[in-house]
Amino acid sequence: MRRYQTKPYRMILEYLETIPGKHITAQEIAAHFADIGEPIALATVYRQIERLCEEGLLSRYFAEGTESACYEFYDRRKSCIRPVCFHCKCDVCGALIHLHCDELAGIRDHLQSEHGFALNPYKTVFYGTCAACLEKALRGEDTQEEDDHGADHMPGTDARV
Numbered sequence: 001m002r003r004y005q006t007k008p009y010r011m012i013l014e015y016l017e018t019i020p021g022k023h024i025t026a027q028e029i030a031a032h033f034a035d036i037g038e039p040i041a042l043a044t045v046y047r048q049i050e051r052l053c054e055e056g057l058l059s060r061y062f063a064e065g066t067e068s069a070c071y072e073f074y075d076r077r078k079s080c081i082r083p084v085c086f087h088c089k090c091d092v093c094g095a096l097i098h099l100h101c102d103e104l105a106g107i108r109d110h111l112q113s114e115h116g117f118a119l120n121p122y123k124t125v126f127y128g129t130c131a132a133c134l135e136k137a138l139r140g141e142d143t144q145e146e147d148d149h150g151a152d153h154m155p156g157t158d159a160r161v
């Protein structure tokens with residue numbers, strides 16, 4: 001059964017289609033529409049996000065130690081094969097790094113074939129220290145404060161890897 005597409009649903013879907021693979025929170029989605037003069041209530045954003053998750057167009061991630069989820073758009077209408085994706089969470093600054101890595105895919109395959117364990121890469125989060133925080137530590141700078149490492153290292157966003 002096809003569901004009715006409300007204006008907020010269409011607006012949110014169209015926006016997410018412009019940022020595939022980027023991690024985003026419900027608050028960031030609401031802020032985007034407020035910034036462009038088309039405000040959508042946060043409760044409405046959450047309802048539409050839930051629907052998009054049910055439809056398989058959004059993946060939801062909960063990083064340990066955070067109260068809010070972040071989401072990633074994946075358009076299964078364009079490809080039935082979803083790329084393998086892992087995530088790395090920086091213990092220092094909180095950055096959630098989106099990681100496509102063939103080496104890790106090999107580990108996933110090894111776990112399946114040798115140990116009978118099917119790893120879910122979309123729910124797998126590796127914890128450690130990001131490159132920017134490692135660099136700060138090597139320079140002897142304080143790495144305990146949350147810091148702006150640039151748009152690609154902000155918590156909840158993608159990073160270049």
